[in-house]
Ligand SMILES: O=C(O)COP(=O)(O)O
């Protein structure tokens with residue numbers, strides 16, 4: 001997978017991963033739960049293709065965007081977020097799956113000595129459940145949702161809290177502007193997955209690298225870290 005010597009770069013490296021659109025294709029279950037909340041309130045259902053540009057800044061912003069799309073202003077946001085979480089929670093991994101290459105690559109990174117974490121704006125109750133149901137929990141030292149940090153992505157604090165301390169080198173793998181923002185604010189490298197969920201094209205976000213396949217993450221990280229040293 002890598003050139004001689006590159007594997008050693010992963011020993012005691014801290015790597016944080018975004019969840020929705022980076023590790024897991026959650027759009028089908030997200031859109032089902034979203035529509036179950038908004039359609040009874042007279043808003044138009046959001047099609048699967050559209051939800052991908054609406055995810056990335058948490059459950060409240062997703063609901064706000066669905067309202068804006070229907071020409072309405074969101075009222076009683078707290079209740080809607082709570083209802084969305086309740087509905088989504090009941091079948092969080094009905095259709096959601098890890099993207100191709102995710103499991104093999106996480107296993108390789110962990111074997112190489114990297115310390116892996118999840119840095120997500122998805123509410124913690126949902127991210128914990130999703131990761132457990134997909135059998136991915138053992139790969140991660142910690143899962144940091146928005147309630148487990150002082151300020152969520154794009155703030156640097158979210159990424160720092162995810163990475164932990166005393167690492168040799170670090171990076172974030174994500175899919176959208178909040179990911180690039182938090183990495184830049186923390187002064188750390190960031191890779192964006194082109195297949196993910198983003199309002200703007202992956203190539204316009206200002207990441208160090210844009211990748212189309214998760215299996216390419218180790219080689220790209222090695223190149224980024226080598227260049228920086
Ligand atoms: O649920 C969201 O809006 C975002 O989740 P993510 O940070 O894992 O992409």
Ligand SMILES: [Mg+2]
Nearest residue numbers: 018020021175
């Ligand atoms: Mg994402």
